[in-house]
Amino acid sequence: MSSITFAxxxxxxxxxxxxRGxxxxxxxxxxxVAGAIAFAALSGGSALASGEHTAGDGFATVTVQPGDTLWSIAGEVAPDADPRDVVAEISKLNMVDGGVIEVGQHLAIPARYGATGR
Structure with missing residues (x-):
């Protein structure tokens, strides 16, 4: 038989x-934290340095009406241009995700297209 002892x-x-610890x-x-701040500081100016066109390059605006789509707006403001290119530029300029627009929304249109049809 063994005996159990507790300490x-x-x-x-x-x-x-x-x-020191x-x-x-x-x-x-x-x-x-310092790494995150350094990353933000180094990458913050990349959008301006990329050379891409921004909204400051000049644009017209249109107001979305009932029944409007990006495709129909592109056809109206730039009837001679490829609608796919115009839709892509309008989406990029307005940060429209998935082509979803709402009635009353103001959309910026690149100045080279203008808002001639509206």
Whole structure:
């Protein structure tokens, strides 16, 4: 037969952080934050530096009427242009996702097309 003996109550040890440990912990926490700030600072100007046309290059606006689609608006404002190209430019300029537009919405139209049909 074996006897089981218990050592008695176990005392919990407290975690002590030395001043050096605090500096290391602070550096580990600050490193991702500093990396995120550096990334944002370095990539923030890429849109302007890309050389792509922006809304500041000049544009006209049209107001979406009941029954309008991007395709119909493209056909009206640029009857001689390929509607696919015009729809793509209007979508990009207005950040229209999936071609969904709403009645009363104001859409920017690139100045080279103007809003001649409206």
């Amino acid at each position: 008695g109550p176990v005392t919990a040890t407290r975690l002590r952080i030395t001043p 605090r500096r290391v912990l602070a550096a580990l926490v600050a490193l991702p």
